Amino acid sequence: MPHDFMPGLAGVPAAKSAISDVDGERGILEYRGIRIEDLCAKSSFLETASLLLSGRLPTQHELVHFVGDITHHRRIKFKIVDLLKCLPEQGHPMDALQAAVAALGMFYPGRNVKDIDNNYWSAVRLIAKLPTIIAAHARIRRGDDAIPPRDDLDFCQNFLYMLSDHVPERIASDTLDVCLVLHAEHTMNASTFTGLVTASTLADPYTVVASSIGTLKGPLHGGANEEVVVMLREIGTPGKVRPYIENKLKAKQKLMGFGHRVYKVKDPRAVILQGLCGRLFKECGSSQLYDVAIEVERVAAELLGEKKIYPNVDFYSGILYDKLGIEVDCFTPMFAISRVAGWMAHWFEQLRENKLFRPDQIYSGEHNRPYVPIERR
Template identity: 45%
Template sequence: MSTTKGLEGVVATTSGVSSIIDGVLTYHGYGIDDLADYASFEEVVYLLWNHKLPNKEELSTFNKQLASAAKVPDEVLDQMKMYPIDKVHPMAALRTAVSALALYDEDADEQDETANYQKALKLQAQLPTIVTSFSRIRQGKDPIAPKEDLSFAANFLYMLNGEIPDEVSEKAINKALVLHADHELNASTFTARVCVATLSDMYSGVTAAIGALKGPLHGGANERVMAMLSEIGQVEKAESYIKDALERKVKIMGFGHRVYKDGDPRAKHLREMSRQLTNITGETKWYDMSVKIDEIVTNEKGLLPNVDFYSASVYHSLGIEHDLFTPLFAVSRVSGWIAHILEQFENNRLIRPRAEYTGPDHQNWVPMEKR
């Protein structure tokens, strides 16, 4: 029996949701560059779930469906107020709250197409409400209900700080959401598919995926990037900090990607957003520092930045708390998780790989008195 550590290069399933071929990322065949430049996040969600871009009427209907599903049950918000606010990470809060949503959905365990689509709408619409509500609750503020006339991206920022965002900020969040929506069979998506392949429910699949995304080797990387930038503090200190870290063989978060050998195609979009936003805020040091680190790591190690690296300074420039970076990732990626969950349900087979045994063998039972 041959094994591959981390299942690297192993093809585990077929999928029509997204592809990474020769370093090019597509959603249902549409290139990520075109989607990032021209599409609204709502269009991308519709594409992922329905396998086609919506026309004007379809998009209008879909936007209304999302808006009407965005309210989180009061019971879940009340539970969030009981969390140990000063200790819990927002990803743990999100994981717990999403699991709790199932308790207040009478169709949580229904598996027909209509019920699953309604659950998909609720999960997509309610994750940003949960994330922003938790942020406000821990500040001693009341959650803000979403506005039905705002875009998905604008609503996130509005629910977070109570102000309707400017066009640049809305565009930046929209682009980040589009870039993070799906990424083939990444760790959290694989987790979601393994979970629902048992015919567990969609809430369980998304909760499991959030648990996988929480790790610093997956969604948690962008938060670690910002922690590093904050620790460095000044552009002049970047070179000595990074070279010392490389000498000590410390992993520099936000670099390298298992499936991209010539660079993550999403990174350039976030790099440009970082440049624009840091210029607007007057804190260009975050962009300049990132570029300096990029140059050093690329030259010294041959590693290129991935989607997490420049997203850190983008989110920081938008005033988003650093430990909300990964929950924002989840707000986007739930669209892809759901697309894969729906696809798994359509042609399901229990996912049950084998493991090569490496433990001791031929052991004889030893009675208790002789051990």
């Protein structure tokens, strides 16, 4: 049966899912039916991860167990640390993360994806170990030793500690925790779709996540948060914003951190992140990047508002990560630390009623061409 071809599969449902929903006209995002604003104000990243995976908010007892399971699985094998040591220092942390996650699959065979119990432990391991891998790589590439996790620290405190060797201020780890809640899930985005395609072949979960990480890296997806900070630094001061944006638009280039396939208003996650910037900078001193960002948003609203192009999740996240002392090329790995919860929730869902992804194409090439011998070409 012929179908219309939709470039980028825009508007084409690729799955039925009960995990999250976006109302792009009204700027509403819900995880399992709960508004993102509520989760950011009242939940934590690990409770949100549990909600995404199981479909409902955990009881106190269940949450204690889930947090305990994650805490217990944070350590990584010394061979994974050795693997990270072998990678070039100038290599991108997303590539290191992808390599290490793919390698995890050799240590924890999760190949029997029909084993629901084993699948839970695979999800726990992945959520628990990604921060340890990223922190270890960040330290190893600058010549420091990797720091093992500390069980007395919570998820975000521990990550920042493993990165810097200092237990962070509460405001820093709380800010990071909200960032992770916000990035944990977002319907059928490119990296989630990639994961589903891989999952549909019944590949193991480490391969599923490694393929999603590869997709997340691209600048049109998770990689945009790095590019935003590069852009804000390039602009330098609020006074230089207008000519910069005008030149960019004249050259038909896109403003990073703006626009979205689904949102036609300001991304609700950008609204929350901007609020977090306000809170963090009030306590820890402002950031020149933030002053430039506010002016970029103001000028962009004037020049792009007509096309319904507004800040997306990547616009303010990098400014926060920068203030938390995270290096620019680690911003996209930060996205992965959180989104792995959503990827795993979709993996569970896919396996429940699996069907191999094998879409069609519209062939636009020729037929019946003669094979011309090489000496006559």
